[in-house]
Amino acid sequence: MTAAPVVHVSAAVVTDESGRALVVRKRGATVFQQPGGKPDPGESAVEAVAREVREETGILADTASFVPLGRYTDAAANEPGHVVVADAFALRVADGTGSPAGEIAELRWIGPREVATTPLAPLSRNHLLPLAWA
Template sequence: MSAAPAERVIRVSAVVVTDPSGRALVVRKHGTAVFQQPGGKPDPGEGALEAAVRELLEETGIVADPASFTPLGMFRDAAADEPGHTVVADAFALTLPGPEALAGAEIDELRWIGEGDVDATPLAPLSRNQLLPLAWR
């Protein structure tokens, strides 16, 4: 009997960004077809919150005080762009005073979506199943 293959895990930090009208920010990275929350892999020695703050700035130009992020917990789902991998995200919430974001770094497109836009938006499993429902609870 052979051992089961080890789970291939991708660790990231993700930010559920909302604006006062209740829309959530999603981004689509270069070379991908689905949208997800801003975020990414922590650099060596970087904590989850530090990575969230840095990735949000790099991907959207949003400068936010780390104290304004609310921890949401750790979530896992199938990775959108790496077949056979699981993404495990330390997630944080951030509410902005207005929808000020610009596509930067590796971002091709960003969108502000409402709860009614989810079905028509191609979304990563982690975003669709775990993170976006938190934006509208």
């Protein structure tokens, strides 16, 4: 049996002053996930997450504002048969921050009560969103 192909990404657990977590839905996708994506060649995980957050949500944050949360693995939501390995970082922002940009079709701020009714990527549901309210 061959192992599933691995996709490496950087992901941001962005929370606001009201304790909500930011999730985004890419164009053509049916589930929401944390802002983030694949690092460019030569780019560190934290550089990638800062760039991706800016490109996807318009939120500008220095790399020093991101707090490392660890590395998490789950089934990839948008690449069937793949496994995603995410270097996760926390970022706190003001309420009302961000708007959909780039490849993002929709942006939502959710609380723990909305998790059950929001279509979420496995990595977000199982690992990253619980970190937002830990």
